[in-house]
Amino acid sequence: MALLDILCFPDERLRTIAKRVEKITSKHQRLLDDMLETMYAAPGIGLAATQINVHERIIVIDISEDKSNPYCLINPEVISHSGKEKMEEGCLSVPETYGEVERADSVVVKYWDRKGNEIRLEADGLLAVCIQHEIDHLQGKLFVDYLSKLKRDRIRKKLVKQQRLM
Numbered sequence: 001m002a003l004l005d006i007l008c009f010p011d012e013r014l015r016t017i018a019k020r021v022e023k024i025t026s027k028h029q030r031l032l033d034d035m036l037e038t039m040y041a042a043p044g045i046g047l048a049a050t051q052i053n054v055h056e057r058i059i060v061i062d063i064s065e066d067k068s069n070p071y072c073l074i075n076p077e078v079i080s081h082s083g084k085e086k087m088e089e090g091c092l093s094v095p096e097t098y099g100e101v102e103r104a105d106s107v108v109v110k111y112w113d114r115k116g117n118e119i120r121l122e123a124d125g126l127l128a129v130c131i132q133h134e135i136d137h138l139q140g141k142l143f144v145d146y147l148s149k150l151k152r153d154r155i156r157k158k159l160v161k162q163q164r165l166m
């Protein structure tokens with residue numbers, strides 16, 4: 001397994017729209033393992049393939065305390081949602097930055113697991129927020145897009161400066 005580099009805002013590659021996976025191959029199995037390892041090492045609770053510059057509809061999530069409940073979602077699609085909830089969000093592509101985002105409070109998501117089984121998952125609370133956040137990445141969207149332009153510009157400046165110093 002390998003740790004992958006995570007793209008950081010305002011990198012334009014984060015704006016790429018991911019393509020649907022037509023067939024799960026051994027390359028995808030390796031990618032999922034690497035994505036999980038990268039997410040756990042960061043540490044984070046979700047990672048979309050877009051963030052590691054692979055533009056396929058793949059995300060990994062684990063909101064458990066002890067890394068015991070990994071989800072691999074291939075071609076995820078929200079098929080219904082309800083309620084509204086505001087939660088403070090962060091993102092591995094927007095380091096050390098947090099902002100409140102309003103999203104659906106519960107979602108039903110359809111996806112393939114890593115074996116290609118079609119799964120329908122009902123999620124609420126943190127898991128629902130995480131799924132919506134990661135699916136956004138696949139459409140080239142970041143949580144900072146929900147904040148005011150003023151806040152987003154401030155975050156952009158801060159991160160550009162930090163990246164220059166690295």
Ligand code: NI
Pocket residue numbers: 090091092093133134137
């Ligand atoms: Ni993110």
